[in-house]
């Protein structure tokens with residue numbers, strides 16, 4: 047049973063104030079997630095609703111069409127409901143910051159001009175939002191963001207549909223995991239809950255729907271980059287009610303080259319915790335070890351790290 051208590055709330059428009067910026071950093075350290083409000087200058091709520099309507103219509107396509115959405119990297123394309131995960135279905139693409147990738151995703155699904163245009167606009171807006179948030183994370187940690195090159199990091203995109211039924215109430219829609227990348231922007235369902243995040247005491251906290259806002263999660267790469275300061279939030283989706291649930295997840299994965307702890311965060315008091323890795327190597331490590339809830343990070347400890 048998830049405990050009732052709220053996750054931190056961050057106001058994007060107020061992030062120029064030192065108070066809100068330190069609230070952002072605390073949210074990342076203590077929770078590894080937060081609700082984001084007032085992002086409408088970058089990602090308006092009209093675009094969010096239009097995109098949700100497009101996403102619902104993509105899931106209504108015949109299965110032969112959905113199967114054309116093939117993987118670019120493992121798990122990036124269509125995932126039909128399976129024996130292991132009978133309630134869950136997903137479509138996606140590897141890099142929404144690449145217009146060619148977005149274009150081929152749309153072509154695979156025979157998208158109409160309206161669908162294509164909405165997906166393109168959404169991809170652009172989410173990318174801009176990522177850049178705004180990571181810039182603030184770097185600033186809040188005292189890092190020089192201009193040297194980091196976030197704008198070239200690939201952004202995976204996945205839309206999720208949960209076929210919840212009366213029989214499935216109480217069973218998992220998605221098992222406990224952390225996101226392997228750096229940052230996730232989740233447009234959750236407007237009315238159907240089920241997402242739960244783990245707090246620092248190891249309790250699951252229900253993330254109730256809050257239409258017109260977004261949920262931001264930090265993943266394993268953010269923990270490496272922050273030298274262990276940022277929490278990679280563990281989360282899962284549980285079936286709470288017999289209704290279809292639809293969410294849109296965008297993942298800023300990490301640099302194409304090596305990711306390693308920010309030099310600004312390593313000193314005598316804070317020895318370096320992780321060796322350098324690339325996101326691709328780390329993703330393979332998670333797959334091969336089947337460690338999906340952040341445990342694979344322990345395989346990146348430096349020899350001197352006793353964490």
Ligand SMILES: O=C(O)CCC(=O)C(=O)O
Pocket residue numbers: 204206220225232234241281283293295
């Ligand atoms: O559907 C959700 O609310 C969460 C999905 C999720 O955790 C993921 O796609 O990694």
Ligand SMILES: [Fe+2]
Pocket residue numbers: 223224225281
């Ligand atoms: Fe996730």
